[in-house]
Amino acid sequence: MVVTLSSTTRPSKARRLPLPKDCFRPAPLSPIAQSMYMERARSGFDDLVFESCSQTATDSPIRWKLDTTVETLQVFTGSDPNAPPQSATVLGVTTVQGTIDELPRLLRFDTHGAFEDFNMHFHSDVVDCASLYTLVDTPAEWIGIKWEALQSPVSGLMKLRDAAFVECAKEFIQNGRRGWARSMESVDVACCPDLTDALGLVRMLVHRSGYVFREVPQLPGTLQVTYMLNASLRGRAPKWMARMALRSRAKALGGLDTYFRHRRLQAPGVALLPPASLVPVADRRRCCLCHSKLHGLASRFNCSVCGDVTCPTCQQVWYLHVKFRKVSVCNHCSVAPRTVGGGLARRRPSLTSKSGTHLSCTVLEGSGASSDDDGSSPLTVDGVDADRAVAARPRRRESAPVSAPRRPPTSSTPLRMNSVSEPPMLVHLYSAPQLSSDERVIKLLGELEEMGFDPAMLAQLETMRGTGLLVGSLKSV
Known part of the structure; x- marks a missing residue:
């Protein structure tokens, strides 16, 4: 028996989000349904990895055009001929400091608490969400079904949207280059029906969307990040409004490095030094990271992880709710914090600014975007190309261009399955006050x-x- 919204729990249009905890009641999936959902997740994962990699203009069906640049983040818009009608396609590109090995801990949402934390701190447009099913939960792969309700980019001028999607997160290797991705594909789930009549939420269609991380061979410890968004808002929303919504979400990628640093410091086992173990600030005349001269005691800060002294721009104050305290941490230790029983992370030279963000050289080799008369631009960040970014570093063997065999595009029509188990806990998120x-x-x-x-x-x-x-x-x- 499939249990959906009952008459006693069915919310009215006037009821505001978040929904009551017993709103969704997922029933057990049949083996056939589970198999079809997993196949949809894996095929969508392969499509996302292929379409987000660097390709030549003749090989890629998507022609990217630079839309905006915000510090180290570039946002591109494109037209995908394989996407559903009225879809908008947006790509965010940047770099972050980190490794492939730590991504499952930072971005694999196999628990509802991790999913809630990510949406609360990273996606401000998510007003409610739920974890419906876990289909595969192994160290190498996670597949599950989730639901999100999204605020419009201009509150009150467009109806709220929601989406039910199957998610796949795992590592991949492409031409010897390690990567990790988290993909999302819309599906129909019986326990999460269309909520237009009940809540006024318009069910949007998400296709070939998600995050893709790849190692940068020229810069060890740096990851290239692409955030591809391919969605149709449906309803009566015009395509330009859909593009506006996706551009707003893609810009959130600029805060991913900060989110990663905060998650690392919150991890169990991270050791914070007691005040007696800190280096006396009067003993240091230069910042331990940028080596700039320190003027006065007020401009000197102790890192609570390594204990050394930094200038104001080479540190950041973090609130660690796990430890219930505010701490100053240098930009190096927020990437590689010291753990209990371990030594200090070895400081390595890197192209790092005082703000702690990497001087990115986001390069999609042989990318389909080019500087033609149509206004297209190469996929780089801050106009820095790879050769200039690593000119001061030892030359390394150039990696082979990233490519993959052409895959036929998967269908963008959502799957319809019967679904239920115990109702999962819903996330109750804060909704910002609306403007007039x-x-x-x-x-x-x-x-x-x-x-x-x-x-x-x-x-x-x-x-x-x-x-x-x-x-x-x-x-x-």
Whole structure:
């Protein structure tokens, strides 16, 4: 028997998220259903890894165009001929300090607590979420089904969206280059039906989306990150609004390095030194990381992990809720903190800025993006290419271009399965206060102007705003 939303727990449209804990009641999946979900997850994983790797313009069906650059993050927009109708395709590219070996601990959400923590600290647009099924849980692979409800990029002007998707997280090797990815593909689940009538949530379609991490051969300890988003908002939302929503989510990738550092410091076994073991700040005249001269005692900070003294820009104050305290940690120790029973992490030279973020050289070798007359740009970060970024380092053997055999695109139609077990705990997340209708319209018009929208159309929309017609028309999207 399939149990969905009962009459006693079915929420009304007026009820705000988060949903009650007993809203979803997943039933046990049949072996056939489990097999089909796992096949969908693995095929979507392979498609994501292939499409996100560097390819030449003639090999890749997606033609990327640089949309915006924010510090070390670049956001590209593209057109995917294999995506569902009215889909928008966005790609975020950056680099972070870390290793493939630690990614399962940082980004594998095999527990609901980890899934909640990630959404709460990294994705501000997630207003509710649930973990529905765990299909595969091995050290090498995790596959499960999850649900998320998302706030619109301009609150109040577009209905909230939700998605039920199967997720696959595991390591891969491509032409000798190690990588790790987390993919998402929309599926239909009986215990999580369409909530348009019950809650006014429009079920969006997610296809070939997720995170892909690859080692950078020229920079040991650095990972190239691509965050590919391919989604259709459905409903009456136009394609430009879908692109705006995905651009906003892709920009969150710029905070991934900070999230990783915080998770490392929160890990069990990380040792914090007592005050008596810290290096006296008066004994240091230069920062232990950037070697800049320290002026006055107020500009000197002790790292709570290694005990050394840094300048203000080479450290950051972290609140460790596990230890219930605020601590100052240098930018090196937030990448490789000392553990109980272990020695200090050996300081290694790297292209690191005072802020602690790597001077990225995000390069997709032979990428499909190029500097043609159509405005396309090469996939690099901060305009730094690999040769210039590693000019001061020993030359290494160039790695072979990343490529993979062409895979036929998988169907983007969600699977429909029967599903249920004990109801999982739902995540109750904070919803930010909404802006007034006029403020939301002004914010939307500003976003459109940044995207290079037609000035004549913007003037027409501004006139509609003055008469109040624009708010009424957008609320039905």
